[in-house]
Amino acid sequence: MRARAVSEARSSRPFQIAARTGFATNGLLHVLMGLLALGVATGAGTGGQDADPSGALSAIAATPGGMILTWALAAGLAALALWLLIEGLLLLLPAGEIGRGLVSALKGLVYGALAASAVTIAMGGRSDSVEDAREVSAFLIGTPGGVFVLGLLGAVIGGIGAYFIVKGARRGFRDDLRVPDGKTGRTVVTLGVIGYVAKGVALLALGVLVIVAAVTADSSGVTGLDGALRAIAELPFGVALLSIVGVGLVAYGVYCGARARWSRL
Numbered sequence: 001m002r003a004r005a006v007s008e009a010r011s012s013r014p015f016q017i018a019a020r021t022g023f024a025t026n027g028l029l030h031v032l033m034g035l036l037a038l039g040v041a042t043g044a045g046t047g048g049q050d051a052d053p054s055g056a057l058s059a060i061a062a063t064p065g066g067m068i069l070t071w072a073l074a075a076g077l078a079a080l081a082l083w084l085l086i087e088g089l090l091l092l093l094p095a096g097e098i099g100r101g102l103v104s105a106l107k108g109l110v111y112g113a114l115a116a117s118a119v120t121i122a123m124g125g126r127s128d129s130v131e132d133a134r135e136v137s138a139f140l141i142g143t144p145g146g147v148f149v150l151g152l153l154g155a156v157i158g159g160i161g162a163y164f165i166v167k168g169a170r171r172g173f174r175d176d177l178r179v180p181d182g183k184t185g186r187t188v189v190t191l192g193v194i195g196y197v198a199k200g201v202a203l204l205a206l207g208v209l210v211i212v213a214a215v216t217a218d219s220s221g222v223t224g225l226d227g228a229l230r231a232i233a234e235l236p237f238g239v240a241l242l243s244i245v246g247v248g249l250v251a252y253g254v255y256c257g258a259r260a261r262w263s264r265l
Contacts, residue, residue: 022080027256032056034249052225074118084108137219151214158207168196198248
């Protein structure tokens with residue numbers, strides 16, 4: 001009965017509209033993140049904003065009327081978080097798909113945290129993902145056994161990055177969509193491939209930084225997604241690679257917009 005109630009809630013029209021709004025919101029954030037990453041790569045600057053979701057939200061809030069839009073984005077992110085959590089519950093309960101269920105639930109928690117950051121920014125506060133990441137890392141490093149937890153967290157983040165890369169390369173995201181016919185469908189698939197791989201590379205870089213922090217017991221190297229993107233720029237041919245990742249994040253954002261239209265819910 002409980003699984004049936006959850007399934008009915010997930011399939012209700014208001015909830016599906018909220019989920020599609022969440023996908024569109026996620027798309028807008030990734031487009032802005034990609035543009036901020038391109039600003040880092042080209043040396044054009046980011047206006048003092050980090051190239052991560054918090055930085056994208058802060059950039060939106062700084063525009064005329066941006067606070068209203070930030071509240072709307074917070075609502076969209078919260079709706080997406082709730083939809084993902086319910087999807088994870090559905091996969092875990094009746095279907096018994098533990099792996100996919102845990103991934104969906106974890107993504108729901110991440111988007112819930114982003115929604116909370118959006119609310120903070122909309123209320124005139126400040127959300128600093130770099131500082132937050134360092135504080136959590138420092139706390140874990142100073143806790144008995146915490147370095148192992150931090151290392152495990154880095155491995156999980158890196159694993160999610162690898163998952164995104166594989167899903168993009170194998171076009172596994174097609175299962176999430178009712179892919180339209182013709183040129184539109186081919187364009188959506190191409191955006192998905194580029195976007196998933198680019199996001200996977202960014203998350204993989206972040207996971208490596210977290211693992212390094214655990215191994216060296218130094219939290220200063222943990223700088224969130226913005227730091228991971230900047231670390232890519234410091235690699236050989238890193239500026240070109242970061243430019244590609246930036247374009248890829250924009251592509252992922254546009255793909256998310258397409259998913260808002262054609263997603264299987």
